[in-house]
Amino acid sequence: GGGGRASAGACAAMSGYGVEERAGPHSPEYRLFFKDGAGRYISPFHDIPMYADAGKNVFNMVVEVPRWTNAKMEISTKEPLNPIKQDVKKGKLRFVANVFPHKGYIWNYGAIPQTWEDPSHKDENTGCCGDNDPIDVCEIGSKVCSRGEVIQVKVLGTLALIDEGETDWKVIAINVEDPEAASYNDIEDVRRMKPGYLEATVDWFRRYKVPDGKPENQFAFNGEFKGKDFALDVIKGTHEHWKALITKRTDGGEINCTNLTVSESPFCCSQDCAKATVDAAPPCKAASPIPPEGEPKTPLRPQ
Numbered sequence: 001g002g003g004g005r006a007s008a009g010a011c012a013a014m015s016g017y018g019v020e021e022r023a024g025p026h027s028p029e030y031r032l033f034f035k036d037g038a039g040r041y042i043s044p045f046h047d048i049p050m051y052a053d054a055g056k057n058v059f060n061m062v063v064e065v066p067r068w069t070n071a072k073m074e075i076s077t078k079e080p081l082n083p084i085k086q087d088v089k090k091g092k093l094r095f096v097a098n099v100f101p102h103k104g105y106i107w108n109y110g111a112i113p114q115t116w117e118d119p120s121h122k123d124e125n126t127g128c129c130g131d132n133d134p135i136d137v138c139e140i141g142s143k144v145c146s147r148g149e150v151i152q153v154k155v156l157g158t159l160a161l162i163d164e165g166e167t168d169w170k171v172i173a174i175n176v177e178d179p180e181a182a183s184y185n186d187i188e189d190v191r192r193m194k195p196g197y198l199e200a201t202v203d204w205f206r207r208y209k210v211p212d213g214k215p216e217n218q219f220a221f222n223g224e225f226k227g228k229d230f231a232l233d234v235i236k237g238t239h240e241h242w243k244a245l246i247t248k249r250t251d252g253g254e255i256n257c258t259n260l261t262v263s264e265s266p267f268c269c270s271q272d273c274a275k276a277t278v279d280a281a282p283p284c285k286a287a288s289p290i291p292p293e294g295e296p297k298t299p300l301r302p303q
Contacts, residue, residue: 016037017034017035017036017037017042017044017048017150018034018035018036018037018039019032019033019034019035019147019148020032020033020034020035020041020278020284021033021284022083022278022281022282022283022284023281023282023283023284023285024284024285024286024287024288025071025086025287025288026071026086026093026287026288026289026290026291027093027288028086028088028093029281029282030085030086031076031079031083031084031085031281032073032083032084032085032147032148033081033083033278033281034047034048034081034083034148040260040271040274041081041260041271041274041275041277041278042081042259042260042261042274043081043082043258043259043260044062044075044082044083044084044113044148044150045075045077045082045111045113045114045134046082046113046114046242046246046257046258046259046261046262046265046267047113047259047260047261047262048060048062048113048114048150049113049114050112050113050114050115050235050239050242052152052176053152056154057154057155057228057232058152058153058154058176059112059137059152059153059155059173059235060112060113060150060151060152060153061110061111061112061137061139061150061151061152061153061173062075062084062110062111062112062113062148062149062150063108063109063110063139063145063146063147063148063149063150063151064084064109064110064111064147065104065105065108065109065110065147066105066108066144066145066146066147067104067105067106067107067108067109067144067145068103068104068105068106068144069104069105070095070096070097070098070103070104070105071086071093071094071095071290072086072087072094072095072096073085073086073087073147074086074087074111074133075111075133075134077132077133077134077254077255077256078254078255078256079256080256080258080274080277081256081258081274081277081278082256083281084147084148089212092291093291095290096208097208097210097211097212099203099204099207099208102200102204106138106197106200106201106204107138107139107140107201108138108139108141108143108144108145108151108175109136109137109138109139110136110137110139111133111134111135111136111137112134112135112137112171112235112238113134114134114239114242114243114246115134115135115235115238115239115241115242116130116132116133116134116135116238116241116242116245116252116255117130117131117132117133117134117135117166117167117168117169117238117241118130118132118238118241118244118245118250119131119132119166119253120250121241123167125160125167125220125221125234126160126162126167126220127220128162128165128166128167128220129166129167130166130167130238130241131163131166131167131168132166132253132255133168134238134242135169135171135234135235135238136168136169136170136171137153137170137171137172137173138170138171138172138173138201139151139153139173139174139175140156140172140173140174140190140194140197141174141175141177141178141180141181142178142179142180143175143177143178145175151175151176151177152175152176152177153173153174153175153176154173154174154176154181154184154185155171155172155173155228155231155232155235156172156173156174156184156185156186156187156189156190156227156228156231157171157172157186157187157190157225157226157227157228157230157231158170158171158172158225158226158230158231158234159172159201159202159205159219159223159225159226160219160220160221160226161205161217161218161219162217162218162219162220163217164214167220169234169238170201170205171231171234171235172187172190172198172201172225172231180193185228186227186228187225187226187227187228188227198225202219202223205217205219206219206223245257246259246262246265246267247262247264247265247266248265248266248267258273258274258277260274
């Protein structure tokens with residue numbers, strides 16, 4: 001954003017990112033592309049700064065999945081401009097099952113831009129390599145965000161999920177706009193202010209793949225949450241890995257590093273090139289009905 005806080009409208013314009021939909025939701029072709037405040041196309045993975053305010057440890061978060069929804073939407077790391085799309089597994093659009101007694105995701109779920117969990121880097125804490133994605137965030141505030149929204153969050157702690165042998169950090173954070181944000185400064189504040197929420201979070205991540213026939217997920221540190229300082233160190237580490245990726249010091253394999261703002265990156269492209277990428281996607285249309293196998297019907301009760 002700019003200097004002093006103007007009216008809310010002006011503020012939104014300063015920090016504001018926009019989105020442009022292509023194809024229709026609940027279709028494999030659906031894509032949500034990102035634009036900056038001036039309407040230029042950008043990558044949400046590479047072009048949105050990691051920090052909203054480095055001095056205050058406030059981070060940008062790209063919301064992929066609004067709370068209480070089931071469609072597994074994610075930043076598409078392997079496509080140019082990294083639009084949000086719905087994950088496809090075995091040719092079917094992916095919806096996460098309801099983990100009893102919850103409906104869909106129990107937080108606003110998304111990622112911190114300009115971070116990357118390097119699959120060739122063995123994490124010194126977990127002994128497992130990264131999952132090849134930006135770092136994940138569970139935002140616990142009271143507002144249900146919308147898909148593609150870019151919010152500013154305070155980091156409170158982290159959980160280390162071991163997902164099929166890969167380290168998959170889940171950062172716990174709260175929207176700085178939340179009316180209670182000032183009361184949250186570390187992971188213990190979540191325990192105190194929202195009793196049961198951290199336990200529900202571990203339970204959710206342990207069991208969300210079981211309906212797909214997968215085993216329960218494992219955690220490093222016995223499923224204990226680490227506090228804010230630890231989480232900040234993990235995020236900073238993934239930011240260094242991203243820097244190596246975007247400047248080609250690390251081979252990212254299939255990761256698409258096309259960006260418009262990282263001047264030292266060999267993958268930096270023009271706005272014309274970005275616009276051509278968006279123009280090549282199918283035009284926006286109404287949402288398809290959710291396929292019958294998609295939306296989960298009954299919550300999975302604990303065995």
